[in-house]
Amino acid sequence: MAVYTDISEEELAAYLKGYAIGETLSYKGIAEGSENSNFLLHTTGGVFILTLYEKRVERAELPFFLGLMQHLAQKGINCPLPVARSDGELIGELAGRPAAIITFLEGVWMRRPTATHCREVGRALAGMHVAGADFSMHRPNRLSVAGWKELWERARPMADSYEPGLVAEIDAEFAAFEKGWPVDLPTGVIHADLFPDNVFFLGNSLSGLIDFYFACNDLFAYDLATCINAWCFEKDHSFNQTKARALLAGYQSVRPLEEAERRALPLLARGSALRFMLTRLYDWLTIPDGALVQKRDPMEFIRRLRFHRHIATAAEYGLKDA
Ligand SMILES: Nc1ncnc2c1ncn2[C@@H]1O[C@H](COP(=O)(O)OP(=O)(O)OP(=O)(O)O)[C@@H](O)[C@H]1O
Numbered sequence: 001m002a003v004y005t006d007i008s009e010e011e012l013a014a015y016l017k018g019y020a021i022g023e024t025l026s027y028k029g030i031a032e033g034s035e036n037s038n039f040l041l042h043t044t045g046g047v048f049i050l051t052l053y054e055k056r057v058e059r060a061e062l063p064f065f066l067g068l069m070q071h072l073a074q075k076g077i078n079c080p081l082p083v084a085r086s087d088g089e090l091i092g093e094l095a096g097r098p099a100a101i102i103t104f105l106e107g108v109w110m111r112r113p114t115a116t117h118c119r120e121v122g123r124a125l126a127g128m129h130v131a132g133a134d135f136s137m138h139r140p141n142r143l144s145v146a147g148w149k150e151l152w153e154r155a156r157p158m159a160d161s162y163e164p165g166l167v168a169e170i171d172a173e174f175a176a177f178e179k180g181w182p183v184d185l186p187t188g189v190i191h192a193d194l195f196p197d198n199v200f201f202l203g204n205s206l207s208g209l210i211d212f213y214f215a216c217n218d219l220f221a222y223d224l225a226t227c228i229n230a231w232c233f234e235k236d237h238s239f240n241q242t243k244a245r246a247l248l249a250g251y252q253s254v255r256p257l258e259e260a261e262r263r264a265l266p267l268l269a270r271g272s273a274l275r276f277m278l279t280r281l282y283d284w285l286t287i288p289d290g291a292l293v294q295k296r297d298p299m300e301f302i303r304r305l306r307f308h309r310h311i312a313t314a315a316e317y318g319l320k321d322a
Protein backbone atom coordinates (compact mmCIF):
# COMPACT_ATOMS: atom_id res chain seq x y z
CA MET A 1 0.00 0.00 0.00
CA ALA A 2 1.18 3.49 -0.47
CA VAL A 3 -0.52 5.93 1.79
CA TYR A 4 2.29 7.03 4.05
CA THR A 5 0.51 10.26 4.95
CA ASP A 6 -3.22 10.38 5.61
CA ILE A 7 -5.26 13.52 5.21
CA SER A 8 -8.48 14.67 6.84
CA GLU A 9 -11.55 16.00 5.02
CA GLU A 10 -10.90 19.44 6.52
CA GLU A 11 -7.28 19.49 5.32
CA LEU A 12 -8.36 18.46 1.84
CA ALA A 13 -11.17 21.03 1.65
CA ALA A 14 -8.73 23.78 2.67
CA TYR A 15 -6.18 22.56 0.12
CA LEU A 16 -8.71 22.50 -2.72
CA LYS A 17 -9.52 26.17 -2.10
CA GLY A 18 -6.22 26.81 -3.88
CA TYR A 19 -7.57 25.21 -7.09
CA ALA A 20 -10.47 25.84 -9.43
CA ILE A 21 -11.66 22.22 -9.59
CA GLY A 22 -14.73 22.56 -7.37
CA GLU A 23 -15.58 20.82 -4.12
CA THR A 24 -14.71 17.32 -2.95
CA LEU A 25 -17.29 14.65 -3.72
CA SER A 26 -15.12 11.76 -2.49
CA TYR A 27 -11.51 10.79 -1.97
CA LYS A 28 -9.76 7.59 -1.05
CA GLY A 29 -6.20 6.39 -0.60
CA ILE A 30 -4.82 4.20 -3.38
CA ALA A 31 -3.19 1.05 -2.09
CA GLU A 32 -0.97 0.48 -5.13
CA GLY A 33 2.44 2.02 -5.62
CA SER A 34 5.28 2.15 -3.17
CA GLU A 35 6.90 5.55 -3.39
CA ASN A 36 4.36 8.32 -2.76
CA SER A 37 0.95 8.71 -1.12
CA ASN A 38 -1.77 8.76 -3.77
CA PHE A 39 -5.48 9.54 -3.48
CA LEU A 40 -8.25 9.14 -6.02
CA LEU A 41 -10.16 12.39 -5.87
CA HIS A 42 -13.63 13.09 -7.27
CA THR A 43 -14.62 16.73 -7.23
CA THR A 44 -17.47 18.66 -8.81
CA GLY A 45 -14.87 19.50 -11.50
CA GLY A 46 -13.82 15.96 -12.44
CA VAL A 47 -11.66 12.99 -11.44
CA PHE A 48 -8.05 13.52 -10.35
CA ILE A 49 -5.09 11.95 -8.62
CA LEU A 50 -3.76 13.81 -5.60
CA THR A 51 -0.18 12.93 -4.74
CA LEU A 52 1.79 13.74 -1.59
CA TYR A 53 5.49 13.31 -2.30
CA GLU A 54 7.43 11.14 0.10
CA LYS A 55 10.99 10.03 0.78
CA ARG A 56 12.62 9.56 -2.64
CA VAL A 57 11.17 12.65 -4.28
CA GLU A 58 12.77 15.99 -3.51
CA ARG A 59 10.65 19.12 -3.70
CA ALA A 60 13.23 20.95 -5.78
CA GLU A 61 12.87 18.27 -8.46
CA LEU A 62 9.10 18.41 -8.78
CA PRO A 63 9.14 21.15 -11.45
CA PHE A 64 11.13 18.76 -13.66
CA PHE A 65 8.67 15.87 -13.25
CA LEU A 66 5.51 17.95 -13.56
CA GLY A 67 6.98 20.09 -16.36
CA LEU A 68 7.90 16.91 -18.23
CA MET A 69 4.33 15.57 -17.97
CA GLN A 70 3.06 18.90 -19.34
CA HIS A 71 5.60 18.81 -22.16
CA LEU A 72 4.86 15.21 -23.14
CA ALA A 73 1.10 15.72 -22.98
CA GLN A 74 1.46 18.71 -25.32
CA LYS A 75 3.41 16.46 -27.70
CA GLY A 76 0.54 13.99 -27.81
CA ILE A 77 1.89 11.40 -25.36
CA ASN A 78 -0.92 10.03 -23.20
CA CYS A 79 0.20 10.89 -19.70
CA PRO A 80 -1.35 12.76 -16.77
CA LEU A 81 -1.53 16.54 -17.01
CA PRO A 82 -0.69 18.47 -13.83
CA VAL A 83 -3.51 20.79 -12.74
CA ALA A 84 -2.39 24.35 -12.05
CA ARG A 85 -3.46 26.04 -8.84
CA SER A 86 -5.32 29.35 -8.98
CA ASP A 87 -2.01 31.09 -8.23
CA GLY A 88 -0.48 29.48 -11.31
CA GLU A 89 1.75 27.05 -9.37
CA LEU A 90 1.70 23.30 -9.98
CA ILE A 91 2.96 22.40 -6.50
CA GLY A 92 1.28 23.05 -3.16
CA GLU A 93 1.71 21.78 0.37
CA LEU A 94 -0.62 19.43 2.20
CA ALA A 95 -0.10 17.69 5.56
CA GLY A 96 3.47 18.97 5.61
CA ARG A 97 4.29 17.36 2.26
CA PRO A 98 4.73 18.81 -1.21
CA ALA A 99 1.56 17.95 -3.13
CA ALA A 100 0.17 18.10 -6.67
CA ILE A 101 -3.03 17.20 -8.48
CA ILE A 102 -2.86 15.51 -11.88
CA THR A 103 -5.57 14.37 -14.28
CA PHE A 104 -6.90 10.81 -14.02
CA LEU A 105 -6.01 8.40 -16.86
CA GLU A 106 -8.45 5.69 -17.93
CA GLY A 107 -7.17 2.14 -18.25
CA VAL A 108 -5.75 -0.68 -16.17
CA TRP A 109 -2.28 -2.08 -15.86
CA MET A 110 -1.61 -5.55 -17.17
CA ARG A 111 -0.98 -8.19 -14.52
CA ARG A 112 -0.14 -10.66 -17.30
CA PRO A 113 1.24 -8.71 -20.23
CA THR A 114 1.47 -10.47 -23.59
CA ALA A 115 3.93 -9.93 -26.45
CA THR A 116 1.32 -7.60 -27.99
CA HIS A 117 1.43 -5.40 -24.89
CA CYS A 118 5.24 -5.50 -24.94
CA ARG A 119 5.31 -4.26 -28.52
CA GLU A 120 3.03 -1.36 -27.55
CA VAL A 121 5.27 -0.51 -24.60
CA GLY A 122 8.35 -0.48 -26.85
CA ARG A 123 6.63 1.93 -29.24
CA ALA A 124 5.43 4.17 -26.42
CA LEU A 125 8.89 4.26 -24.81
CA ALA A 126 10.52 5.29 -28.08
CA GLY A 127 7.72 7.83 -28.62
CA MET A 128 8.49 9.31 -25.24
CA HIS A 129 12.22 9.45 -26.03
CA VAL A 130 11.52 11.30 -29.26
CA ALA A 131 8.93 13.65 -27.70
CA GLY A 132 11.27 14.58 -24.85
CA ALA A 133 14.02 15.77 -27.21
CA ASP A 134 13.11 19.46 -26.89
CA PHE A 135 12.20 19.45 -23.19
CA SER A 136 14.34 22.24 -21.80
CA MET A 137 14.87 21.10 -18.20
CA HIS A 138 17.59 18.72 -17.12
CA ARG A 139 17.85 16.23 -14.27
CA PRO A 140 20.76 13.83 -13.80
CA ASN A 141 19.96 10.21 -12.99
CA ARG A 142 20.52 9.93 -9.25
CA LEU A 143 20.11 6.20 -9.55
CA SER A 144 22.97 5.50 -11.92
CA VAL A 145 26.33 3.97 -10.97
CA ALA A 146 27.32 6.56 -8.28
CA GLY A 147 23.82 6.46 -6.72
CA TRP A 148 23.82 2.65 -6.73
CA LYS A 149 27.12 2.72 -4.92
CA GLU A 150 25.69 4.92 -2.15
CA LEU A 151 22.70 2.60 -1.72
CA TRP A 152 25.00 -0.40 -1.72
CA GLU A 153 27.26 1.10 0.96
CA ARG A 154 24.21 1.41 3.21
CA ALA A 155 22.77 -2.03 2.45
CA ARG A 156 26.08 -3.90 2.24
CA PRO A 157 26.61 -4.56 6.00
CA MET A 158 23.26 -6.44 6.11
CA ALA A 159 23.28 -7.94 2.62
CA ASP A 160 24.76 -11.35 3.45
CA SER A 161 22.02 -11.86 6.05
CA TYR A 162 19.51 -11.55 3.19
CA GLU A 163 21.38 -13.78 0.72
CA PRO A 164 24.65 -15.44 1.74
CA GLY A 165 27.46 -14.47 -0.64
CA LEU A 166 25.67 -11.38 -1.92
CA VAL A 167 28.36 -8.97 -0.69
CA ALA A 168 31.11 -10.60 -2.75
CA GLU A 169 28.82 -10.96 -5.78
CA ILE A 170 27.69 -7.34 -5.82
CA ASP A 171 31.16 -5.98 -5.07
CA ALA A 172 32.32 -7.78 -8.21
CA GLU A 173 29.44 -6.28 -10.20
CA PHE A 174 30.53 -2.79 -9.20
CA ALA A 175 34.02 -3.49 -10.43
CA ALA A 176 32.54 -4.32 -13.86
CA PHE A 177 30.27 -1.27 -13.96
CA GLU A 178 32.87 1.20 -12.78
CA LYS A 179 35.15 0.00 -15.58
CA GLY A 180 32.75 -0.53 -18.44
CA TRP A 181 29.57 1.55 -18.02
CA PRO A 182 28.97 3.33 -21.36
CA VAL A 183 28.89 7.11 -21.40
CA ASP A 184 28.83 7.96 -25.09
CA LEU A 185 25.49 6.51 -26.22
CA PRO A 186 22.49 8.63 -27.28
CA THR A 187 20.89 10.33 -24.29
CA GLY A 188 17.74 12.27 -23.54
CA VAL A 189 14.81 12.25 -21.16
CA ILE A 190 14.05 8.71 -19.99
CA HIS A 191 11.19 7.37 -17.85
CA ALA A 192 13.51 5.12 -15.80
CA ASP A 193 10.73 3.09 -14.12
CA LEU A 194 8.47 1.87 -16.93
CA PHE A 195 7.18 -1.25 -15.19
CA PRO A 196 3.79 -2.82 -16.00
CA ASP A 197 2.13 -0.94 -13.12
CA ASN A 198 3.07 2.34 -14.78
CA VAL A 199 1.49 1.58 -18.15
CA PHE A 200 -2.28 1.57 -18.66
CA PHE A 201 -4.15 -0.33 -21.34
CA LEU A 202 -7.70 -0.40 -22.62
CA GLY A 203 -7.85 -3.86 -24.20
CA ASN A 204 -4.67 -4.26 -26.23
CA SER A 205 -4.29 -0.51 -26.80
CA LEU A 206 -1.92 1.42 -24.62
CA SER A 207 -3.92 4.24 -23.01
CA GLY A 208 -1.23 6.00 -21.01
CA LEU A 209 2.04 6.18 -19.10
CA ILE A 210 2.18 7.31 -15.48
CA ASP A 211 4.64 7.82 -12.64
CA PHE A 212 7.38 10.04 -14.03
CA TYR A 213 9.06 10.49 -10.65
CA PHE A 214 12.28 8.75 -11.61
CA ALA A 215 12.46 10.46 -15.01
CA CYS A 216 15.84 11.99 -15.77
CA ASN A 217 18.39 12.53 -18.53
CA ASP A 218 20.26 9.34 -19.25
CA LEU A 219 20.95 6.74 -21.95
CA PHE A 220 17.88 5.85 -24.04
CA ALA A 221 19.09 2.26 -24.29
CA TYR A 222 19.21 2.02 -20.49
CA ASP A 223 15.48 2.80 -20.39
CA LEU A 224 14.88 0.05 -22.93
CA ALA A 225 17.02 -2.35 -20.87
CA THR A 226 14.83 -1.57 -17.85
CA CYS A 227 11.76 -2.48 -19.90
CA ILE A 228 13.36 -5.83 -20.78
CA ASN A 229 13.75 -6.47 -17.04
CA ALA A 230 10.28 -5.24 -16.19
CA TRP A 231 8.24 -6.85 -19.00
CA CYS A 232 10.06 -9.88 -20.38
CA PHE A 233 10.49 -12.26 -17.45
CA GLU A 234 7.83 -14.68 -16.26
CA LYS A 235 6.64 -15.31 -12.72
CA ASP A 236 8.90 -18.39 -12.63
CA HIS A 237 11.82 -15.99 -13.47
CA SER A 238 12.36 -17.43 -16.95
CA PHE A 239 13.20 -15.02 -19.75
CA ASN A 240 10.55 -14.75 -22.46
CA GLN A 241 12.31 -14.02 -25.73
CA THR A 242 9.05 -13.65 -27.65
CA LYS A 243 8.11 -10.72 -25.43
CA ALA A 244 11.57 -9.17 -25.65
CA ARG A 245 11.58 -9.49 -29.43
CA ALA A 246 8.22 -7.71 -29.56
CA LEU A 247 9.36 -5.00 -27.14
CA LEU A 248 12.55 -4.34 -29.12
CA ALA A 249 10.74 -4.40 -32.48
CA GLY A 250 8.12 -1.97 -31.14
CA TYR A 251 10.86 0.36 -29.93
CA GLN A 252 12.80 0.19 -33.20
CA SER A 253 9.68 0.85 -35.26
CA VAL A 254 9.87 4.40 -33.84
CA ARG A 255 13.54 4.87 -32.93
CA PRO A 256 16.06 2.40 -34.43
CA LEU A 257 18.96 1.57 -32.12
CA GLU A 258 22.50 2.53 -33.06
CA GLU A 259 25.12 -0.22 -33.29
CA ALA A 260 26.82 0.94 -30.07
CA GLU A 261 23.48 0.80 -28.21
CA ARG A 262 22.91 -2.76 -29.40
CA ARG A 263 26.35 -3.80 -28.21
CA ALA A 264 25.79 -2.18 -24.82
CA LEU A 265 22.35 -3.69 -24.16
CA PRO A 266 23.46 -6.73 -22.09
CA LEU A 267 25.56 -4.59 -19.75
CA LEU A 268 22.80 -1.98 -19.48
CA ALA A 269 20.26 -4.68 -18.63
CA ARG A 270 22.61 -6.02 -15.97
CA GLY A 271 23.04 -2.52 -14.51
CA SER A 272 19.30 -1.93 -14.56
CA ALA A 273 18.75 -5.23 -12.73
CA LEU A 274 21.26 -4.09 -10.10
CA ARG A 275 19.49 -0.72 -9.72
CA PHE A 276 16.11 -2.32 -8.94
CA MET A 277 17.69 -4.99 -6.79
CA LEU A 278 19.36 -2.28 -4.71
CA THR A 279 16.30 -0.10 -4.04
CA ARG A 280 14.33 -3.22 -3.18
CA LEU A 281 17.08 -4.60 -0.96
CA TYR A 282 17.48 -1.29 0.83
CA ASP A 283 13.73 -1.13 1.51
CA TRP A 284 13.63 -4.81 2.47
CA LEU A 285 16.36 -4.32 5.07
CA THR A 286 15.22 -0.97 6.46
CA ILE A 287 11.39 -0.81 6.36
CA PRO A 288 10.03 -2.39 9.55
CA ASP A 289 7.82 -5.48 9.19
CA GLY A 290 4.20 -4.53 9.58
CA ALA A 291 4.62 -1.06 8.06
CA LEU A 292 1.76 -0.34 5.65
CA VAL A 293 4.06 -0.43 2.64
CA GLN A 294 4.30 -3.12 0.03
CA LYS A 295 7.89 -4.43 0.06
CA ARG A 296 9.11 -5.83 -3.25
CA ASP A 297 11.31 -8.88 -3.47
CA PRO A 298 14.99 -8.12 -4.30
CA MET A 299 15.57 -11.77 -5.27
CA GLU A 300 13.72 -11.36 -8.57
CA PHE A 301 16.34 -8.87 -9.66
CA ILE A 302 19.31 -10.81 -8.30
CA ARG A 303 18.15 -13.56 -10.66
CA ARG A 304 17.85 -11.16 -13.59
CA LEU A 305 21.31 -9.80 -12.86
CA ARG A 306 22.73 -13.32 -12.99
CA PHE A 307 20.86 -13.98 -16.23
CA HIS A 308 22.24 -10.90 -18.01
CA ARG A 309 25.77 -11.64 -16.84
CA HIS A 310 25.74 -14.60 -19.21
CA ILE A 311 24.32 -12.80 -22.23
CA ALA A 312 26.99 -12.16 -24.89
CA THR A 313 25.03 -10.17 -27.50
CA ALA A 314 21.66 -8.48 -27.75
CA ALA A 315 20.65 -11.05 -30.39
CA GLU A 316 20.02 -13.36 -27.42
CA TYR A 317 17.25 -10.97 -26.36
CA GLY A 318 15.70 -11.38 -29.80
CA LEU A 319 17.08 -8.13 -31.21
CA LYS A 320 16.98 -8.28 -34.99
CA ASP A 321 19.67 -6.73 -37.18
CA ALA A 322 18.90 -3.16 -38.22
N1 LIG B 1 -2.96 9.77 -13.51
C1 LIG B 1 -3.44 8.63 -13.01
N2 LIG B 1 -4.60 8.14 -13.48
C2 LIG B 1 -5.12 7.01 -12.95
N3 LIG B 1 -4.58 6.33 -11.93
C3 LIG B 1 -3.42 6.76 -11.43
C4 LIG B 1 -2.77 7.93 -11.94
N4 LIG B 1 -1.64 8.14 -11.25
C5 LIG B 1 -1.57 7.15 -10.33
N5 LIG B 1 -2.63 6.32 -10.43
C6 LIG B 1 -2.94 5.15 -9.59
O1 LIG B 1 -2.12 5.22 -8.44
C7 LIG B 1 -1.28 4.07 -8.36
C8 LIG B 1 0.08 4.49 -7.82
O2 LIG B 1 0.63 5.51 -8.62
P1 LIG B 1 2.19 5.62 -8.89
O3 LIG B 1 2.64 4.43 -9.66
O4 LIG B 1 2.45 6.97 -9.47
O5 LIG B 1 2.71 5.57 -7.39
P2 LIG B 1 4.12 5.35 -6.78
O6 LIG B 1 3.93 5.32 -5.31
O7 LIG B 1 5.05 6.38 -7.34
O8 LIG B 1 4.42 3.89 -7.27
P3 LIG B 1 5.66 3.08 -7.84
O9 LIG B 1 5.90 2.07 -6.80
O10 LIG B 1 5.15 2.46 -9.12
O11 LIG B 1 6.79 4.05 -8.07
C9 LIG B 1 -1.23 3.54 -9.77
O12 LIG B 1 -1.01 2.14 -9.84
C10 LIG B 1 -2.63 3.86 -10.25
O13 LIG B 1 -3.54 2.90 -9.79
Ligand SMILES: N[C@@H](CCO)C(=O)O
Nearest residue numbers: 034193195276280296
Ligand atom coordinates in the same frame (compact mmCIF):
# COMPACT_ATOMS: atom_id res chain seq x y z
N1 LIG C 1 9.34 -0.33 -10.16
C1 LIG C 1 10.10 -0.44 -8.94
C2 LIG C 1 9.42 0.22 -7.78
C3 LIG C 1 9.33 1.69 -7.92
O1 LIG C 1 10.58 2.23 -8.17
C4 LIG C 1 10.35 -1.91 -8.59
O2 LIG C 1 9.66 -2.76 -9.15
O3 LIG C 1 11.21 -2.17 -7.76
